[in-house]
Amino acid sequence: MSNKEITSIQPDKFWVCPECDLLLNRCAIPDKHEAHCSRCGSTLISSKHHSIEWTLALAIAGLILFFPANLFPILTLKTLGLSQSETIFSSVKALYDSNLLMVAALVLMAAIIIPLMKILLMLYLSTCLLLHKPAPMLAWAMRSYQQLDSWGMLEIYMLGILVSIVKLIDVADVTPGVGLYSLTGLIIATLLSSTQLDPHRFWRRIEQLEKR
């Protein structure tokens, strides 16, 4: 291309691969289809069917499950007539009691605060987008959601629970509680929510609403 063409390029007519910067012609992607970069193979667009409805439903499910997952015991250990229960918050407190303040804060963030914030942000976003309702801070909410995404670590916490159960198996009797079942549901809702989320559609909608 010559320099003249360069200045006349309309940015909105193209896709740019965020991973390798390849310039691609924009085309329509039907629902349930994906577009991959022809050079580096990264997923450019992954268009989901009813993305907004799904993320709203999953955010509601997540919010409902969040409370039993945090309030009821996840595991109960019984041995010689003694018993001890564990919730996510009590594991944070155990680190605090071991004088590991930074690690306690980290677990508090990764296993309680960030998963809750992700659910609330998604609830707010998908409700406003579904109702086509211009609302304050939509772009902020989406940006924060994307920034927090990889710092919520409930599924890793779950693997930690499994490792702990196996470690204790010949020492004591460990029984799962209501918290564990709720936590499993919460993790499934969170994981499904991130696979059903179509960021391009969300950003386009946010842009339309903010222009009004």
Place this chain on the structure above:
Amino acid sequence: MQHSALTQGIIICHRCAKTAGIQQDGETCPRCGTRLHRRKLHSVAYTWALLLASMIMLIPANILPIMTFKALGKGDPATIMQGVLQLVDHGLLGIALVVLTASIIIPLLKIIGLIILLLTVQLGWTTNMRQKMLMYHFVEWIGRWSMLDIFVVAILGAIVQLGSLASVTGNTGATAFAVSVILTMLAANCFDTRLIWDKHLEKIGYADHVGR
């Protein structure tokens, strides 16, 4: 011919993927408010700095004990590796392998992977580009799973609280390990994969107008 968007005067928001003209470099994205840059700022230097810091933290993380398991008043603080060996002694090979992978093998693979990617940019190794992208995505995805051992310490610390009968406390090695994991996650976030493709284009003679 493969055009890099930047050589055509187009830049992309790294948060919401909106395209913009090069004249908007340094301004905020009109859609999400993130500051636009041609490439992530000081990507190579920041990635090296965070990576080196995490490598340094990995030394105390492996030398210092991360957890003390006391039964009937007996039990010494154990390092990550001693914890794995204890599991092997108890015949729990599967779980020993899971902990070994998450706590020792993954951190090493992440460091090696990021070093290869950084050297790719700095020394212009432009072979196996797609494999390098896969490697980056692997490093980015796998990083958080190293938090497993931290969660295990937290969960055991909360549930094994039976006074003088049995107790688990966390030790300072856990802080060093958690910091090291966070630093490698940040290092992976700072790395800009487009730089390896810029090098690739430079090698095959296209990127004459890629400005820094």
